[in-house]
Structures are given as C-alpha cells and as structure tokens.
Amino acid sequence: MTMRLVLEAFRKLRAEDFKVLNAVERGMARFMYVPLEEIARLSGLGEEEVALVTKRLNALGLLQRCIGSYVGYILTSRGYDCLALNALSKRGVVERMGASPLGRGKESDVYPALTPGGKLVALKFHRVGRTSFRQTRRVRTYVGDRRHISWLYQSRLAAKSEYEALKILFSAGVSVPKPIDWNRHVVVTDYLDGVELFRTPPLDDVAAFKDRVLEEVGKAYRAGVVHGDLSEYNVLVVSGSPVLFDWPQWVPSSHPMAIYYLKRDVGNILKFFRRKYNLKCDIEAEIKKVIG
Numbered sequence: 001m002t003m004r005l006v007l008e009a010f011r012k013l014r015a016e017d018f019k020v021l022n023a024v025e026r027g028m029a030r031f032m033y034v035p036l037e038e039i040a041r042l043s044g045l046g047e048e049e050v051a052l053v054t055k056r057l058n059a060l061g062l063l064q065r066c067i068g069s070y071v072g073y074i075l076t077s078r079g080y081d082c083l084a085l086n087a088l089s090k091r092g093v094v095e096r097m098g099a100s101p102l103g104r105g106k107e108s109d110v111y112p113a114l115t116p117g118g119k120l121v122a123l124k125f126h127r128v129g130r131t132s133f134r135q136t137r138r139v140r141t142y143v144g145d146r147r148h149i150s151w152l153y154q155s156r157l158a159a160k161s162e163y164e165a166l167k168i169l170f171s172a173g174v175s176v177p178k179p180i181d182w183n184r185h186v187v188v189t190d191y192l193d194g195v196e197l198f199r200t201p202p203l204d205d206v207a208a209f210k211d212r213v214l215e216e217v218g219k220a221y222r223a224g225v226v227h228g229d230l231s232e233y234n235v236l237v238v239s240g241s242p243v244l245f246d247w248p249q250w251v252p253s254s255h256p257m258a259i260y261y262l263k264r265d266v267g268n269i270l271k272f273f274r275r276k277y278n279l280k281c282d283i284e285a286e287i288k289k290v291i292g
C-alpha cells in the first residue's frame with residue numbers, strides 16, 4: 001500500500017527535488033539530521049529554495065522534519081525508495097513499476113517492474129530493521145538516535161551482499177534469479193513465474209526433486225557460497241525446476257561457520273520433504289553428497 005504513495009510522489013519529483021534528496025542522503029553520513037545550510041551546500045541550491053523543496057518533500061513523506069537544537073531533515077524509507085528508483089530509471093534498467101507486491105518478507109518487499117524494452121523484472125527492496133525504523137519515525141527529536149542511519153546503511157549492505165552472491169552463483173551456473181543491477185537497497189533480477197516450494201505444487205518425482213535442490217546447494221557451495229537461510233520458503237519451483245533465491249545473508253564457503261550453515265540448510269530442506277511427503281533420507285549421507 002505504501003508503494004502506491006511512493007510511486008505517486010516519485011512522479012511529481014523534479015530535478016531540484018532529487019538534488020535535495022541526494023543532499024540529505026549524503027548529509028546523513030555526518031549529521032543525525034541534516035541542517036538546511038548543509039542541504040543547501042551539498043545540493044548547490046539556494047537556502048530559500050531548499051526551504052521550499054524540503055517542505056514539499058516532507059509533505060510527500062520523502063523527508064522527515066526533525067526539530068532539536070536546530071531544524072533539519074532525514075530521509076524516510078520512501079525517500080530512499082525514490083532515490084533508488086531514480087537511479088535505476090536513469091540507468092535505463094527500470095521504466096515502470098507495479099504497486100502491488102509479488103511478495104513481502106520480514107525484511108524486504110518485492111515488486112514487479114518493466115524495463116524500457118518491456119521485459120518483466122523483480123525489484124527487491126531490502127528493509128533491514130524495518131520495525132525499529134518505524135519507531136524512529138514517531139520520535140520527535142533524534143539526538144543520540146542513529147537507528148535511521150543504520151536502517152539505510154544495513155539495507156544497502158543487504159542489497160549489495162545479495163547482488164554479489166547472485167553474480168557469483170549465476171555465472172557458476174547455479175539456478176538462481178538472474179541478477180540485473182542493484183542500487184542502494186534495491187536488487188533487480190529477472191522475474192520468475194513460479195510457486196514457492198512450501199506451497200507444495202504437484203511434484204512429479206519427490207525424491208528426484210529433492211536431489212535437484214541439493215544439487216544446486218552443492219554447486220553453490222563449490223562456487224564459494226553457502227545460503228545460510230535455505231528452506232521451502234526460499235526455493236521457487238519454475239517450470240518444474242528449483243530456483244534458489246533470497247541470498248543477502250550468504251557466507252563464503254571458506255567461512256568458519258560455513259559447514260554449520262550448510263548442514264542447517266540441507267537439514268531444513270530434508271525436514272520439509274520428510275514432513276510434507278514422508279520422504280526419509282540419511283542427513284549425513286546427503287551432506288556428504290552436497291560437499292562432494
């Protein structure tokens with residue numbers, strides 16, 4: 001529901017609005033909330049214009065006005081969304097975006113979008129610490145409160161990390177959504193027309209499908225990547241084949257905890273097949289197969 005508001009606001013934005021949003025984003029690296037003079041300095045706009053534009057952006061819900069020992073602004077998550085969308089649209093990656101989500105998780109929202117060429121893609125907006133961020137929006141003064149910055153920073157880190165994993169995995173031939181681009185907290189991948197494994201689509205051969213999932217886990221491991229949060233919720237069945245998605249928390253295979261996470265991933269998958277399909281297997285033997 002809020003994405004509709006983001007898109008409505010986004011359509012109204014002009015060049016000076018983006019200059020101000022950009023300036024506030026940059027200013028937030030140094031300020032709890034960014035004073036008007038600093039926004040003016042960073043945007044290259046006059047202070048009077050900055051005062052007008054920040055007021056507009058505040059009314060659109062893209063900036064949050066903060067009053068403490070001085071008046072200043074921080075980005076809201078909607079403002080951050082607009083900056084990412086603007087960058088992706090200027091790069092020619094995304095032309096139009098849908099307002100109803102393909103999926104929502106604890107820490108992300110996924111939306112459909114079209115490229116200028118008319119190709120359907122998925123935009124994953126990372127929202128790390130979304131609950132604590134909402135709390136900060138209710139707070140009047142922000143002195144001593146850096147949660148808004150860590151929301152921005154951590155969401156961007158999550159997107160960067162997920163894109164990095166997808167690049168490695170896709171070029172190693174692991175079955176994952178094809179990575180297209182990322183900006184700030186947003187990762188763009190191919191759109192996948194499938195059903196999550198937990199929704200139990202009719203599987204022709206359950207044991208063979210389980211083997212195919214674990215084969216991908218093994219390929220990923222050999223490519224240097226362990227998922228770390230694998231379960232029936234993060235496997236999509238696309239035309240009868242498994243696609244492994246949702247990678248921000250991945251660890252490299254060389255990580256001291258990699259084998260621990262790998263075993264847990266494999267265990268989750270086997271548990272699902274046992275519970276849902278009464279498929280019994282030897283966990284240790286399966287893990288050996290995966291590690292190779």
Ligand SMILES: Nc1ncnc2c1ncn2[C@@H]1O[C@H](COP(=O)(O)OP(=O)(O)OP(=O)(O)O)[C@@H](O)[C@H]1O
Nearest residue numbers: 102103104105106107108110122177190191192246
């Ligand atoms: N490339 C894609 N194409 C189509 N739908 C997608 C795509 N990626 C994700 N989705 C949909 O969005 C949902 C959420 O995606 P994902 O699992 O990556 O994030 P998440 O569930 O928010 O993460 P978390 O598991 O941390 O809560 C998926 O269950 C799926 O329905």
Ligand SMILES: [Mg+2]
Nearest residue numbers: 105233234246
């Ligand atoms: Mg998920």
